[in-house]
Amino acid sequence: MKKHLIFCIILLNLIFNPSAFSQEKTTINNAFTDRVFDGQGYQPVTNLKWKYQTNGKIFSSPTAKNGTVYIGSEDGYLYAIEEKSGKTKWKFKTNGAIHSTPGIYKNAVFFGSFDGNYYAVNTQNGKLIWKFKTGGEHWLGEKGRFEMKPATQYMDDLWSFYLSSPVVYEKEKKAVVLFGSSDGNIYSLDAKTGDLKWKFKTNEPVHGTPVIDQNRIYIGGWDAVLYALNIETGKEVWRFATGTKPGFKGIQSAVAVADGKVYFGAREPYFFALEAETGKLIWKYDAESSWFLSTAVIQDNTVYVGTSDTYALLALDAKTGAEKYRYKTNGYVYASPAIAGNTVYFGDFTGNFFSLDLLSNGKKSKIIPTENRKQLASSTLKNDLLDFSYAGRNTDLSLYDNCKKVMDDFYKLGAIVSSPYISNNTVYFGSADGYLYAYNLEEEK
Structure with a gap:
């Protein structure tokens, strides 16, 4: 099938009708959104180093530092895991699922929970440093979402996977933590104390992750609005509005900033390049009715970003937006890719993890499936491809509960919406099967 629209009601209509940026005296932690790492040549994933089981699905992305990997789970824990052994160093319990990616600054790890709090926890012992209560964290949702039935039932958006992930900005030995919230605010907190420095109010929940470049936050x-704010004051510099057509509204991804341009995708099925100084549109790429949840990475004048319904990793010309090539996968590519040397790593919603040679124009790759995918693919996928109508066969997909069951079946495959992180010749990623995976990379020959 040429494409699969991601939400059930439109599908029925078709059927039936995150690096470090630095400048003098300023340090910025954007580890969740700039995933370009040192490396050489083509280094595909080889053997499994270890896997670590949590008691919930993993939507959070891993972060590693000083021999420890940090990741959150739907079971409400933030885990600190030894890189070498895969053994628990400590775990910290919250009262809600953790879908944000942890950020690290000095001896603290920062993250948000669906219990309505953002936390700072000591990286060495897992003890609480501070917590900040927002106005509440939740999935996006409404009654009769996407016109699914029954119209009176409250429905979580089945594709609202993430909470905003905190990033740290330091200047002149003072540091702040910045993040968005489901209460519609963008917050700046003192990194040491958790005290509020400023907040900026938007019109709806903010689950995107901030990216900092020089004196601005994007x-x-x-x-459906991208904001550029002054990082010191929280004052608006400019805004760029994307489309608001039902089913195609909202920004879940973070931006990538390079060469004076801001790059990002939205649920409006376009990928955008803007002037960083003014917010003026430079170009936009038509994604063929496909959402962008993936955050782009940029290398050698090429933008790499995943798509939802066209099941692809795109390679776009950073200057013009022209498509250089696309690498077809087996399902939605929601996770953000990571690059090391000449290899880009990413997963898809069917539980496949890919190592693609960037010099092959999409021709050379290695694929590692999760164990659940090996067992369940034949019964869940159609010709090894994700197909919503096939998975939901013999059910009424206009009913929300039936759509939710199909999504649960996809999760059982080991769907990957967690973005990979590379450290010490190992790639780490989480899966909806509840595991954090650590795979060795092939040594350069």
């Missing part, structure tokens, strides 16, 4: 939310 972040988008469910009001």
Whole structure:
């Protein structure tokens, strides 16, 4: 099938009708959104180093530092895991699922929970440093979402996977933590104490992750607007509005900033390049009715980003937006890719993890499936491809509960919406099967 629209009601209509940026005296932690790492040549994934089981699905992305990997789980824990052994160093319990990616600064790890708090925890012992209560964290949702039935039932958006991930900005020995919230605010907190420095109000929940470049923060939310704010004051510099057509509204991804341009995708099925100084549109790429949840990475004048319904990793010309090539996968590519040397790593919603040679124009790759995918693919996928109508066969997909069951079946495959992180010749990623995976990379010959 040429494409699969991601939400059930439109599908029925078709059927039946995150690096470090630095400058003098300033340090910025953007580890969640700039995933370009040192490396050489083509280094595909080889053997499994270890896997670590949590008691919930993993939507959070891993972060590693000083021999420890940090990741959150739907079971409400933030885990600190030894890189070498895969053994628990410590775990910290919250009262809600953790879908944000942890950020690290000095001896603290920062993250948000669906219990309505953002936390700072000591990286060495897992003890609480501070917590900040927002106005509440939740999945996007409404009654009768996407016109699914029954119209009176409250429905979580089945593809609202993430909470905003905190990033740290330091200047002149003072540091702040910045993140968005489901309460519609963008917050700046003192990194040491958790005290509020400023907040900026948007019109809807903000689940995107902020990206900092020089003296600005760039972040988008469910009001479908990308904001450029002054990082010191929280004052708006400019805004860029994307489309608000039902089913195609909202910004879930973070931006990538390079060469004076801001790059990002949205649920409006376009990928955008803007002037960083003014917010003026330079070009946009038509994604063929496909959402962008993936955050782009940029290398050698090429933008790499995943798509939802066209099941692809795109390679776009950073200057013009022209498509250089696309690498077809087996399902939605929601996770953000990571690059090391000449290899890009990413997963898809069917539980496949890919190592693609960037010099092959999409021709050379290695694929590692999760164990669940090996067992369940034949019964869940159609010709090894994700197909919503096939998975939901013999059910009424206009009913929300039936759509949710199909999504649960996809999760059982080991769907990958967690973005990979590379450290010490190992790639780490989480899966909806509840595991954090650590795979060795092939040594350069």
